[in-house]
Amino acid sequence: MGHHCCSKQKVKRGLWSPEEDEKLVRHITTQGHGCWSSVPKLAGLQRCGKSCRLRWINYLRPDLKRGSFTEQEERTIIDVHRILGNRWAQIAKHLPGRTDNEVKNFWNSCIKKKLIAQGLDPNTHNLLSSSSHQQSSRIANPVQTFTMDTTTTTSRIANPVINNPNPPYMKTLHDDQIQSLITTTTSSCDNNINPNSLLSVLEFACSRETNTTPIFSSNSSGFSILNDNCASNWGSAIELPFEQQSQHQTSQQICEGYTVNNVHDDRLINVAGDKEGENISAFDGSGNYDFEFVDSALMAPPVYNYSVKYSIDDQLAWDC
DNA sequence: AACAGAGGCAACCGCGGACGC
């Protein structure tokens, strides 16, 4: 069965010839694509509009980056996938010059196997050995909205990002423990967070406060926040001197070993050099990280600060 | 050299949402 958009006409299928590519490129660069369904006729192609669109987006667009994925791109894909799942188009927005199709293919052919080889479930990013119990219960009872419980937290959150399959601090949380950690309070936020992921909890906390979708990511120097609206965001994390940390914090211990400090502070954070102005991370050299989330659209931004305190052992684990 | 199997990737398919009439 052909596409409904082209069922009436005789269309060619399969691989595109260089001549067809040339026709399509010439048409779009001179006329723009306009309505895709009219492109084949105007460009003199025996293809359906859908096929033309796909060919242009995935292959002929001039801003596409060709070649292998870099390690940093791979890490970005993994980190964003952990938050968003198989939303390839959203993930691709974090990778300038890459298409959703390319990211999807790379995931299926390469990253997926790497994660499995590391003992991680590519769907949940949790350890394969411990994920089945939690995964099944989460599917059966999906959690849509959360806020953090500030009083009943006793267990450390497992970190799904790290590669070491058996880190000494890794603990598996059962659902009742997760529920004691996180409680549902709001219906206005549709974030679907993975309560096993510290980063996911932080991501939720920020998005709840700012109505944006910051994506936390780990890298060799600590954490970053990948701004969902910024394609070239990897360079946007700024290290702040730790002494700039706010003096007016209200602490929320989200689990043993981890504290999130929620700061409502009038102090204007210097975001010079950060074009998007969306994220800042600071490291004081003693195992304390401080997140300060700033809305770049505001000149005198409300500042939401998040500190995560953890041991040097944990830092090493993040770095590996 | 010939063949088979595996892997990578481009393209297709079907669905759902947005939009206009």
Next chain:
DNA sequence: AGCGTCCGCGGTTGCCTCTGT
């Protein structure tokens, strides 16, 4: 409100190339 069309997305397919025997 209902219908048709278009577009974008994620899942899937199938072809081509590579690698091992």
